[in-house]
Amino acid sequence: MSRFWKPGTEKPRIIDDEEGGVLFYSASASSSSGYGFSSMEKQRQRLPVFKYRTAILYLVETRATTIIVGETGSGKTTQIPQYLKEAGWAEGGRMIACTQPRRLAVQAVASRVAEEMGVKLGEEVGYTIRFEDVTNNDLTRVKFLTDGVLLREMMDDPLLSKYSVIMVDEAHERSLSTDILLGLLKKIQRRRPELRLIISSATIEAKTMAAFFSTRRHRGPDNGPKKEPAILSVEGRGFSVQIFYVEAPIPDYLRAAVSTVLSIHDQEPMGDILVFLTGQDDIDAAVQLITEEAQSSRKQGLIVLPLYSGLPRADQDLIFSPTPRGKRKVVISTNIAETSLTLEGIVYVVDSGFSKQRFYNPGFDEHQSEITDIENLIVAPVSKASARQRTGRAGRIRPGKCYRLYTEEYFVKEMPAEGIPEMQRSNLVSCVIQLKALGIDNILGFDWPASPSPEALIRALEVLYSLGVLDDDAKLTSPAGFQVAEIPLDPMISKMVLASVEFGCSEEVITIAAVLSIQSVWFPGRGVQKELDEAKLRFAAAEGDHVTFLNVYKGFLESGKSSNWCHKNFVNYHAMKKVTEIRLQLRRIAQRLGIVLKSCESDMQAVRKAITAGFFANACRLEPFSHNGLYKTIRSSQEVYIHPSSVLFRVNPKWVVFHSIVSTDRQYMRNVISIDPSWLTEAAPHFYQRQLLNPNPSQV
Ligand SMILES: Nc1ncnc2c1ncn2[C@@H]1O[C@H](COP(=O)(O)OP(=O)(O)OP(=O)(O)O)[C@@H](O)[C@H]1O
Numbered sequence: 119m120s121r122f123w124k125p126g127t128e129k130p131r132i133i134d135d136e137e138g139g140v141l142f143y144s145a146s147a148s149s150s151s152g153y154g155f156s157s158m159e160k161q162r163q164r165l166p167v168f169k170y171r172t173a174i175l176y177l178v179e180t181r182a183t184t185i186i187v188g189e190t191g192s193g194k195t196t197q198i199p200q201y202l203k204e205a206g207w208a209e210g211g212r213m214i215a216c217t218q219p220r221r222l223a224v225q226a227v228a229s230r231v232a233e234e235m236g237v238k239l240g241e242e243v244g245y246t247i248r249f250e251d252v253t254n255n256d257l258t259r260v261k262f263l264t265d266g267v268l269l270r271e272m273m274d275d276p277l278l279s280k281y282s283v284i285m286v287d288e289a290h291e292r293s294l295s296t297d298i299l300l301g302l303l304k305k306i307q308r309r310r311p312e313l314r315l316i317i318s319s320a321t322i323e324a325k326t327m328a329a330f331f332s333t334r335r336h337r338g339p340d341n342g343p344k345k346e347p348a349i350l351s352v353e354g355r356g357f358s359v360q361i362f363y364v365e366a367p368i369p370d371y372l373r374a375a376v377s378t379v380l381s382i383h384d385q386e387p388m389g390d391i392l393v394f395l396t397g398q399d400d401i402d403a404a405v406q407l408i409t410e411e412a413q414s415s416r417k418q419g420l421i422v423l424p425l426y427s428g429l430p431r432a433d434q435d436l437i438f439s440p441t442p443r444g445k446r447k448v449v450i451s452t453n454i455a456e457t458s459l460t461l462e463g464i465v466y467v468v469d470s471g472f473s474k475q476r477f478y479n480p481g482f483d484e485h486q487s488e489i490t491d492i493e494n495l496i497v498a499p500v501s502k503a504s505a506r507q508r509t510g511r512a513g514r515i516r517p518g519k520c521y522r523l524y525t526e527e528y529f530v531k532e533m534p535a536e537g538i539p540e541m542q543r544s545n546l547v548s549c550v551i552q553l554k555a556l557g558i559d560n561i562l563g564f565d566w567p568a569s570p571s572p573e574a575l576i577r578a579l580e581v582l583y584s585l586g587v588l589d590d591d592a593k594l595t596s597p598a599g600f601q602v603a604e605i606p607l608d609p610m611i612s613k614m615v616l617a618s619v620e621f622g623c624s625e626e627v628i629t630i631a632a633v634l635s636i637q638s639v640w641f642p643g644r645g646v647q648k649e650l651d652e653a654k655l656r657f658a659a660a661e662g663d664h665v666t667f668l669n670v671y672k673g674f675l676e677s678g679k680s681s682n683w684c685h686k687n688f689v690n691y692h693a694m695k696k697v698t699e700i701r702l703q704l705r706r707i708a709q710r711l712g713i714v715l716k717s718c719e720s721d722m723q724a725v726r727k728a729i730t731a732g733f734f735a736n737a738c739r740l741e742p743f744s745h746n747g748l749y750k751t752i753r754s755s756q757e758v759y760i761h762p763s764s765v766l767f768r769v770n771p772k773w774v775v776f777h778s779i780v781s782t783d784r785q786y787m788r789n790v791i792s793i794d795p796s797w798l799t800e801a802a803p804h805f806y807q808r809q810l811l812n813p814n815p816s817q818v
Contacts (some may be wrong), residue, residue: 190510389465430638
């Protein structure tokens with residue numbers, strides 16, 4: 119590998135100065151080394167963060183907010199909640215919360231901490247992610263949860279009064295929910311001086327966080343903890359990771375990742391490999407290429423596994439299971455494996471330098487070329503912070519190597535230090551409704567860690583107004599607005615569910631809502647695309663994908679929820695089980711909200727009308743005389759196509775609404791249903807003036 123790769127020269131950076139009235143605390147810690155710890159306790163004590171145990175507990179005792187910056191693998195996530203528990207912060211019925219941006223990390227870290235504490239997961243240590251609560255009201259003292267779930271908890275308990283300490287982990291990721299949460303926690307702190315916050319971040323971004331939480335402008339009474347945040351820098355990482363860069367830029371990261379994996383397998387000692395690519399498409403392609411190459415060159419011993427968020431639980435479990443002797447596991451993942459995960463056997467990391475990122479530009483200027491109006495996911499270069507996190511997945515249990523598929527010069531000179539906060543590149547419809555539901559009326563004046571653009575906020579307000587969720591004074595409408603906020607789904611899906619009552623099809627629409635909450639009902643078509651397409655045809659409905667999902671669900675029920683049936687029909691059994699579970703939970707929520715549950719039997723027009731009532735903002739019209747299936751969105755004339763995975767691909771009905779957009783070479787609509795344009799004006803008269811819907815006469 120040495121001809122292709124150049125070792126990196128970067129040294130770790132550490133904060134250790136005093137600046138701007140914020141305390142920077144630093145102490146030295148040596149890296150851990152050696153193998154074969156005799157017990158879990160010793161293993162815990164070898165982590166760099168252990169040297170800071172007293173300092174952390176002192177700061178939490180004396181400061182309202184403590185910001186902890188630590189290298190990846192130093193032990194922040196798994197140890198700090200345990201230190202807090204040991205120090206008594208979970209006594210007297212109180213709880214310690216630790217949030218993560220990603221569901222997979224929540225589950226993995228909670229399992230690890232339960233194991234370290236020697237308790238059963240779901241009792242003293244538990245976790246909650248959307249649609250999955252593994253906690254016990256009486257027993258759970260340390261709870262891991264996504265930041266989105268903690269936001270939801272605020273609806274029932276606005277001051278989060280059951281928590282004594284809330285640790286917001288991986289704050290440097292600046293996910294949309296993390297930023298909303300930080301803004302709200304700052305408000306809660308003013309009402310609950312006894313609440314302690316720990317913000318844990320892997321980067322220097324800590325200074326921005328400290329400035330945000332600095333309360334010097336509004337100092338309260340001088341009792342209780344000091345209000346100025348402290349920054350604690352935890353030095354030291356698990357084991358050393360040697361970084362290699364390519365010598366010259368590479369044209370195709372997918373092929374380069376595949377050949378790097380095969381070279382590692384050829385030339386490097388045993389140890390598992392973790393590869394970071396961008397999404398299910400390139401991950402499935404890489405899995406196939408590596409498997410084929412390994413077969414054709416008779417390379418033995420490779421187990422190649424994909425990892426992305428929609429993967430069924432059983433497949434995720436394979437990632438965590440020990441690698442059989444004499445074998446080498448290759449995990450090919452999106453950025454969900456980037457933070458907080460420890461995959462035990464990983465020694466080698468291959469970083470493509472790319473990830474799929476949300477992108478949204480709500481600009482109102484007609485001449486602006488990049489207006490998208492509709493949020494989509496695009497493949498974009500990652501930041502240095504992400505690159506370091508990826509490198510950190512090696513070296514957690516033993517020394518490792520990281521192969522970066524970009525040059526060192528690019529890393530040093532061009533790669534941005536931090537990503538742009540998600541808040542500034544997302545559609546804010548969900549964010550605005552959550553804040554409104556929490557009684558925050560002045561959204562534009564809200565104290566954000568990073569202000570979103572006023573245009574994005576205005577667009578969100580406009581959509582919510584058209585959905586009938588906000589009234590003329592931008593307050594939640596009653597009951598519709600409150601009901602939409604209460605349903606833990608994207609507001610457009612929630613609105614579709616509410617509208618289904620009017621059309622008498624709530625049972626069907628709840629099934630559709632459940633399917634839209636999972637990644638896909640189909641089994642990934644690795645190497646069997648033709649068979650998968652044929653299976654899809656058996657369920658295909660002329661109306662579109664949503665009705666097709668109803669057919670699949672019906673077939674699944676009629677088979678007695680049989681895994682055999684799923685296997686034969688290329689339907690993902692675990693996904694269908696999840697749909698059934700989510701459906702049950704949504705029915706319960708619907709009943710609580712007084713929604714009448716009713717089936718429309720075979721009246722699919724009713725179902726399509728309900729979908730339109732939620733998704734009218736995503737309406738598109740086929741371009742007159744289009745031979746290649748070109749559609750334009752009604753609102754912003756954006757060019758889009760039906761995704762090849764849709765049952766309407768090549769059918770191209772004149773008018774459609776879609777659920778989401780994915781960008782590859784083009785912008786593709788996923789989950790598409792045909793509609794009648796008159797339903798748009800019925801559903802959202804304010805949003806669609808009639809003339810918008812009339813095709814340009816010169817084109818017809
Ligand atoms: N499931 C596991 N199996 C074995 N060791 C683990 C496991 N989870 C964590 N560890 C050990 O604990 C160390 C610290 O993990 P932890 O997640 O607390 O680090 P961290 O500082 O939060 O890092 P990051 O920010 O990268 O997640 C790991 O490097 C590893 O040595």
